[in-house]
Amino acid sequence: MLKKRAVFVLICFILLFGGIGPAPVPAKKNQENTGMVTTDGLRVRKGPGTDFKVIGSLNKGQVITILETNENWAKIQTSFGVGWVAKEYVSFQTTNLAITDKPPVSKKNNGKITINSLNVRSSPSLHGSIIGKLQRGEEVTVLSQRGDWTEISFSGKSAWISSEYVLVEKKGSKKKSTTQLSSNLAGVIGTVTATTLTVRDKGNLNGNIIGSVSKGQSFQIDEEINNWAKIEWKPGKFGWVANWFLDKTEAGGNKSEGQNVKNSTLTIIHNGTNLRKSPSAHSEIVRRANEGETFQIVSLQNDWYEIRLQNGTTAFVAGWIVSVKGNTPQVEKPGADMHLKNKTIVLDPGHGGRDNGTTGIRGTLEKQVTLKTAKLLYDKIKASGANVILTRNDDTYISLSSRVSTAKYHNADAFISIHYDSIKDRSIRGITSYYYHSFQKPLAASVHLATISQTKMKDRGVRFGDYHVLRETNKNAILLELGYLSNPAEEMLVTSEQYQESVSSGIFQGLARYFKH
Structure with a gap:
């Protein structure tokens, strides 16, 4: 009798709440396709967004293996690992390109x-x-x-x-001594000047990444070949780092003669980029450069490039906001993704199934655009090393109670409910962020500020909201209204690829900043 009653109670619970287990992850195609890069210097990033660190670059004409795609990014397999590239710079192939048969080779x-x-x-x-x-x-x-x-x-x-x-x-020939290629390095110490410096198993950019060292760390330089230095980065473990990012001193504390940067240029990637008198964000601005301007690199100081201006003078530009060509490595700032690692985030695309949500002037269904935003955001957060759960991954109806239960079941560090707004007044526009419990307000404020900054939308503020998914949970939950589908211009904007990329990046940045502090 007790067993029957227990089964009955369980069935009623499932019918009432729709279950509390995790929704399946969005289906990814396992079929590997190929593509060809259509531009030089295409940056390969750790995740699908410009907030992620660059792990390498590709040139026009290179063939890549595509593992999966979302609306704006392609996940690819490269010689330096798995990464993401902007999909607009990839020409997709329907079948794998044929590999030319090689003639027999007796030895390599x-x-x-x-x-x-x-x-x-x-x-x-x-x-x-x-x-x-x-x-x-x-x-x-x-x-x-x-x-x-x-x-x-x-x-x-x-x-x-x-x-x-x-x-x-040739095989069997006497190998040239590496000491002929290296300078006299006895007692030379290298101190890392970059925020994070990649360690590779070979002294070139094609070497596999085996670790990283941080700014201020010092190492004995064992060997130096072609602008790469061999160091013992961990006890008993050796690797190669770009010596542009090492401040070298001799045993007595004297500065070792630095190397000038040769045959390298950089290109400005944002309009209005500050060029400064010295390598500091507090230094005097000597001029502003625009997207596409190219300069010769003279030297590298910490995370700043010294560049040659047209009038013959020099200036400094922050290394993480330019694109570099030549034998000088690219400076990279730590990505926002580091602050989300191992966090559990539940993403809740509003509405679904029989519940369309609001309908835009041009017929946009809210349930469709919330799912699009959530999936883009899912890929970004997943790439950062977080545990991400979607309350729904397709056009399925999920009860409000089940959405709340999902956050509780997974012990979520953050719950983000994604919506788009509507009102009779078609002139109303902008983004509004909501919280219910006072402890939820800091998360709402952080995400709201970053999203407004990224999208440049009208700021409608962070407000108290009496919503079920916020009220009926003890988790850090917020609800976002990311634009008005009742405004014809805003409906067209929020359904665009550019806006979807911007808004998902803004939410991602806001989450990262919240957990950073």
Whole structure:
């Protein structure tokens, strides 16, 4: 009798609340497709957004494996790991590109590139497509040589470079002593000047990332080749770092002679970028540069590039807000994603199923646009190392009680309910953020401020809101109204790809800032 009563109670609970288990993660296609990069210097990031750290770059013509996509970003497999790129700079292929059959090779040799920006081509001809570039000092595996052309292994595939610019080391030949390539480094100490400096297993940008060191840490430099320094970054573990980011001193404390930056330029990526008199955010502004302007890099000081202006004088620009070409590594600031790692975030796309929510002047259904926002935000938060749960991942009706129960079941650190607004007055526009319990207000304020800053929408403030998903929970929960579908212009704006990217980035930044503090 007790067993029957327990089963009856369980069935009633499920019918009443719709269950409390996690909604399944958005379906991702496992099928791997290929694509081709359509621009030079395409940044590959740790996650789908500009808040994430750059882990490498790709050049026009390179072929990539695409693992999955969302509305604005593509997750790809590269020679330096899995990352995300802006989808607009990728030409998608319906089938995998054929790999040219290689002639039999009795043995493979190593080669070293002797110039910067050497074109890597798909075939042994100047008419072959450029699929990438190599820099001076990079090592390659030589598969064969045909007169003026050398076949190499590039990103796991056969490719070709000019034989004139590769120094091939035959198997069994005596290897050149590395001491001939390194300066006298006895007693030289390198102190990290970048906020975070990547450690690689080889002395070039194609080396695998094996760790990182932080600003202020000092290491004995064991070897230095082609602007890379070998250090013992952990007891018994050695790796290579870009020596542009090392302030070198000798054993007696004397400054070691620094290296000038050669054959490198940077491009401004934002209008109105400040160029300063010295490498500090508090330094005097000497002029403002606009998007697309290019400057020669003279030197690197901490996280700032010294650049040559047209009048012959120099100025400094923050390294994390420009794009670099040449043999100088890109300065990167720690991403906002570091503050969300291991947090549990529940995302609640409003409405769904038989509940359409509001309907816009042009027929936009609120339930559809809330899900679009939530999925973009899901990918960003997931890439930051957080545990992310969606209350729904498709057009399904979920009761309010079940949404609240999901946050409680997963012991959420934050619950974000996503909505779009409507009112009879079609002139009303803007974003409003709501909380119910006083402890929820700081989260609402942080997310609201970041979202307004990112989207430039009208600020309707952070307000008290008597909503079920906020009132009936003891979790840190907020509800966001991200624009008015009743305003014709705003309806068109909020359904655009650009707005969806901006608003999801704003919410992501707000969450990160909240947990940072």
